Amino acid sequence: MSLGTIGAFLVVLLLVFVVGNLWFHLVEGVLKWLKGLFRGRKEPPAWHPLPPEQEDDNS
Amino acid sequence: MGIFSKLFKGPEVDVEKSNANARKMRLLFDQVVENGGDYRIIFGYTEDVARFNYGFVHGSKTRIGNLIVGWNEAPQTIVVVPTVPDLSGCGDPTYYRRSEILKAYRNKYPTDAFIIYPDKKSYIGINAYDWLEDESLYVYVSQEGELSAFTEFFMNQFAKK
Numbered sequence: 395m396s397l398g399t400i401g402a403f404l405v406v407l408l409l410v411f412v413v414g415n416l417w418f419h420l421v422e423g424v425l426k427w428l429k430g431l432f433r434g435r436k437e438p439p440a441w442h443p444l445p446p447e448q449e450d451d452n453s
Numbered sequence: 454m455g456i457f458s459k460l461f462k463g464p465e466v467d468v469e470k471s472n473a474n475a476r477k478m479r480l481l482f483d484q485v486v487e488n489g490g491d492y493r494i495i496f497g498y499t500e501d502v503a504r505f506n507y508g509f510v511h512g513s514k515t516r517i518g519n520l521i522v523g524w525n526e527a528p529q530t531i532v533v534v535p536t537v538p539d540l541s542g543c544g545d546p547t548y549y550r551r552s553e554i555l556k557a558y559r560n561k562y563p564t565d566a567f568i569i570y571p572d573k574k575s576y577i578g579i580n581a582y583d584w585l586e587d588e589s590l591y592v593y594v595s596q597e598g599e600l601s602a603f604t605e606f607f608m609n610q611f612a613k614k
Contacts, residue, residue, distance in 0.1 A: 414509070414510045417507060417508070417509070417510050418507060418510045421507040421510075439535075439544050439545065440544060440545045441542050441543070441544060442481070442484055442485055442542055442543050442544070442545075443541060443542040444477060444480060444481055444540060444541055444542055444543075445480055445484055447476070447477075447480065
């Protein structure tokens with residue numbers, strides 16, 4: 395097998411990978427948009443940030 | 454011999470980092486759980502695996518949810534507080550009282566998760582390990598002793614058929 399054939403094969407693999415990724419993200423995006431459309435606006439869950447730690451009084 | 458023993462020892466826990474995270478977990482837990490000090494806590498996580506098939510692209514997606522899991526032996530209660538790997542905050546707690554849940558058991562396959570069914574429709578699977586190295590996904594904390602205490606409590610006092 396020539397170097398050119400190997401190179402072409404690798405390019406095809408790379409193309410399959412890139413197209414597959416683009417397709418995945420496209421479908422994910424559409425599904426997310428559709429879900430958002432049907433579910434409507436949901437209140438975000440409550441979130442409590444970490445309280446500041448109290449300094450030790452040793453120093 | 455010193456070099457080889459170090460090489461084959463594998464990863465070691467950063468105790469300082471682990472202790473700092475254990476303190477943060479306690480602060481977060483006590484902030485949202487009433488009488489949080491009465492509970493012992495460990496770090497756990499849930500794993501949500503979803504399969505997808507988008508034509509010629511198919512596979513699975515895993516979503517990991519970090520949890521602070523507290524337990525109190527006297528009222529036989531487990532409290533689960535959602536959090537994030539850097540412990541910058543947490544959500545609201547969910548209480549699982551033994552008297553109110555449908556069933557609880559320890560899974561054997563595919564993981565040895567702690568399973569709780571609060572009712573017929575829903576369940577939570579809590580995975581917990583001594584220490585997980587990947588800080589981007591899990592809370593960095595070493596908890597060998599606490600985990601064995603939790604396992605003992607779950608198996609001997611909380612499990613329900």
